[in-house]
Amino acid sequence: MKLISVSKSYGDNVVFDKFCLEAEEKKILAVLGSSGCGKTTLLNIISGLTDFQGAVEKSGNKISYIFQNKRLLPNLTVYKNIEFVLKNVYSKEKIPCIINEILRKVELYDSRNLYPSELSGGMGQRVSLARAFAYPSDILLMDEPFKALDISLKKRIIETFNSLYRTDRRTTVFVTHDIEEAFAVADRIIVLQKGGNILADETLSVPAEERGYADFSETKKRIYDVL
Amino acid sequence: MKLKLKKILPDIIYPFAAVGIIVALWAIFAAAIDMELIVPSIGSTFDKLGNLLTGADFYRALGNTLLRTAASFLTGALAALLLSLVSLNDSVRKFLSPVIKIVRSVPTMSVILLTVIWMKPATSPIFVAFLINFPIMYSGFYSAFSGVDKDLVAMSKVYGVKFKNRLFELYLPAIAPAAFDCMQSSIGLTVKIVISAEVIAQTRYSMGIAMQMARGYLETAELLAWTLAAVVLSYILELLIFAIKKAFVRWK
């Protein structure tokens, strides 16, 4: 996926100025940056939710998006929320198998008939994760999906994400302001500054699933230096 | 069990107290004025109501007025739903909003008098009530539609959800609570307007004409009995809409 000379402003507020970025297919690109630097805007540009100048070249048109807030329909159960995005892409017969399988993977099978108001924050985020992976997308966008979770919940959800991703790779852009989260999942990390400057660009040699607690102190130091 | 009783007791006590106070005031006025022609006693009003309830004319009038109310209300609600939905498009809204504003600001009495000239007595009350309830429901539905969570709309667009599914699973459920509240208050208004229009259009076999005739014969007790019937009719229709809302909005 390629962003070619992308510019975006809100009035006088220039968020991207002739910004270029290439994301490798089937790899996770983490975009680190402080709040307000344009991370959400970047994902909205890629997903077509906001207008912009320039071009985005994509290998396919289907996009899964895990938003910063969960964005679940309050009137639909967990199961129906996932079904809602699949009706247009899979046949009626195939949908139940896909949903039940993904719900087992995110440990929500027993909660499939609950409404969003009955879910805890971590469970809601899991539904959002399940929805993104159930949908057969070419591109996966993630906007600080682990932000509002406490440490142990965050660790478990990141594990779930890594196990889903291992069997179902997609070209992924993962934005966060948390450097540890970036190291827990990404293949490559860039540091973004307002206006579209890339302050650091590091490719991590060890794949996320083999990484464990591998020490990236040199890389981390280089990233911390530009922050 | 005890707790539950404690919780629902106010729901029973207060309405009864309110009705009790109204009835007491009525009894006091009737006794003080002591003229059946001006303020009939409770006893004679309920006697009349009893008489009405045993005659076939009552049900004929009630049925006709109810049908007119239903026809007017359902067409009003349907038109309001369709037009408020297409008003989500900005240009459509800009075109429609002055039209609706004009319809809204025409005095009720002019609408009634004009349509009585243009239409048959049996159908003009339907149209009059439509002209009154449609703009109210349109505004209510439109503001409910514009309150639909933009984040959810954006989500469904990214995931390529078809308009049909968005309509039935996102938009309509989202507006349902507010839309039903709006319909609940419109139905009572529709009953009132239909009856008023029936009075002026001299619609045969209707509650409106029955009230008008009771007034003409100075049968004040009978007029009050019809009024009670109209109040009960409104109340039952409101309850019906409330029940449909409860059956439909299950996720809260």
Ligand SMILES: Nc1ncnc2c1ncn2[C@@H]1O[C@H](COP(=O)(O)OP(=O)(O)O)[C@@H](O)[C@H]1O
């Ligand atoms: N809809 C909008 N209207 C006006 N300004 C906006 C809008 N969305 C974002 N911005 C501005 O664009 C900049 C980048 O915002 P955003 O992409 O949300 O940052 P981040 O996600 O990195 O916190 C901020 O300065 C923000 O105020």
Ligand SMILES: [Mg+2]
């Ligand atoms: Mg953001």
